[in-house]
Amino acid sequence: MKSNRNLHDTPTPQNIPYTQRRLKTKPTLILLLILLIGNLFWFVLWLLPSEESALKDGSETVATVEGDAITRQQWLASMESRYGKETLRNLVNETVMDKAAQKYKIKANDEEIDLEIALLRSARDTNDTSLHSLSTEQLRQKVRAQLLLEKVLTNDVVIEEQEAKTYYDENQSLYNIPTTYRTSMIVVNSKEDAERVEKELKNGSEFAVLAREHSLDAASASLGGDIGFVSSEQSSVETAIVKAAQQLKAQATSKPFVLSDGRYAIVMVAEIIEGNSFSYDEVENHVKRQLALEQLPSSITPEAFWAEFGVEWFYGETKK
Incomplete structure (x- = not known):
């Protein structure tokens, strides 16, 4: 059976309207664009070392000084040697x-x-x-x-x-073990300085942070003010510090008091171990x-x- 349809009625690329051709090619272009972007993304990831590989080869930067990097490998090597x-x-x-x-x-x-x-x-x-x-x-x-x-x-x-x-x-x-007090202290030059520290403590600042910032006793300041357990029988600890600690309950902080050298101190008792x-x-x-x-x-x-x-x-x- 022969078709009555004229061959010239069959659409050709030349006689398809431009708007229809544009609609048909648009999904293909979008797909190609997505594939291209994906390939570029994976290529960049392949060029850049991952965090895991940086950790493995020690190239991760742990610090910088004026833009100069100190790597994890350098850090660990220094710790190992020391x-x-x-x-x-x-x-x-x-x-x-x-x-x-x-x-x-x-x-x-x-x-x-x-x-x-x-x-x-x-x-x-x-x-x-x-x-x-x-x-x-x-x-x-x-x-x-x-x-x-x-x-x-x-x-x-x-x-x-x-x-x-x-x-x-x-x-x-x-x-014969005396009662001991796990004590931290902050030492400053004057009563005014001590009162400023006391005010910061009342406003919620942490004792250890203030000790590192303000205490003039370098050894304890680096430990957040901690001077360990003190008791009345330790001649190496100033009497004023022990007396102040003995008047406190655990987790309590003293008022400012004067030391034998004229400086002022504030102490905090973290723990009390009863004598035995x-x-x-x-x-x-x-x-x-x-x-x-x-x-x-x-x-x-x-x-x-x-x-x-x-x-x-x-x-x-x-x-x-």
Whole structure:
């Protein structure tokens, strides 16, 4: 059957109206444009290093000085060269002591850790600030590691009962622990400066922040004013500071008061540990351990156990 339709009636590109051709080609152009933009986007991403790859190769910038970058790799390398060896040694020693404690069935229980912390906090005339910045958990872990070390080192040393009792009787004051106050302070030059600091505290400023900004005591200022636990029996702590702390409850802040050198201070008590007197039975193991440590040569260290537990480390030194 033949069509009556003339061949000239079939539309050709030439005789399709321009507006119709434009409508048909527009979706195709849009699709091509999207594909082009997508390709350009992925090409740019391929050229730029990702954050993950920057972290892996150490090229991530951690600081800039007048536009000059300090990379993560430089930062980590500097820390490793300054502190890496000693930090790794401490980690190895802690692990070795854990292994030795397991082998010799030695433990450090919570009661022993509590006792050691109490004795540590009441230590007379201590200027050691290394413990001030530790959290409670970090402090307990540090004391536990030290306990295990001492127990392992003295495992084979025998102390007679009478010797231990005599030591306790002669040093009983060491085991009469006074009430101690975890104290922070801000030291300034004048009463007016102290009153300005007091006003900022009342307006909600944090004590630690103000200590770093205003305190003239550089050692404690860097720790947010923290000077550790103080008590009436510490001659290294000024009497005015102890007296001010003793009048406060936990989390309370004092009024400004004058120091012996004419400067002024404000103190804040974060925590109060009530005093206690320990009987011989409560500290017997501690006393015997201290006497045993005195009998050991000073050269004995945790490294003496490295060979026994097959230690190999980054610095490649052989421990005998």
